[in-house]
Amino acid sequence: CRCGGSLPVSYVTLQEYRCVMSWFLGWTSPQRERFLQDLLGKAVPGKVCTLLDSLNTLQVRDRPPNIFECQLRLWTQWFESWSEEERNHFLLVLEEHDPAFVARFYQSVAGTAGRE
Template sequence: MVVANTNDNAYTPTIVAQIRYLLQWFREWSEMERGDFLPVLVHGFGANGGAINGLLPIMESLCKEDGRPLSLFKCRIKLFTEWVQTWSDDDKESFLSGIRSIDMDFAERYQQKASAYVVSSSEHCNGINGDLNVEEVI
């Protein structure tokens, strides 16, 4: 099933299809590409649920190609950063489960980085510590 994207009349696959695509692409990626994907995944699944203030800083650096078209890998990373913003926690867990079944070492590296990201994420929250209640900040 394909769902219409209201932003630009393009079509976006269902979340189940998005996860299938991403897992297939993950299987095809080299170790270097998986290494490049790791910080994107950590940030996309971070404590704040994904991109903050638009595109990830990582994506911004990946997208600078001096007028040349993006590589296939970078296009796929761009799709991941767009798609993951609409995923539920269950969708994210389904994706991580697929990653674990493909590459347990990568999954363990993700878990280590994600744990460190949560600890240091207060600096990425526009000055608001992610552990505080909204009432405490106001």
């Protein structure tokens, strides 16, 4: 899998993409919205208010994390291990499955421009 002539995405990364996409397709609208906020926080660190969300996920709870929370944790670990090219390629894969979601993401990123 090559993206614009860049280095091929590794087999492991492709498997991670597939996992995230299968989760994404099964998520409810509120879960996709939470994922969008998480993605924005990764794309525009410091510009999007995700600190509160991060603190909420770190709270000690009486119940174990739900599957969605576990999926987000894995997604974060994988995303942090990907190169910038792999991250950009993931957005292309996501766009193939849900162009409207990715369009909202780009609009939100553009909306943070110039904010301090």
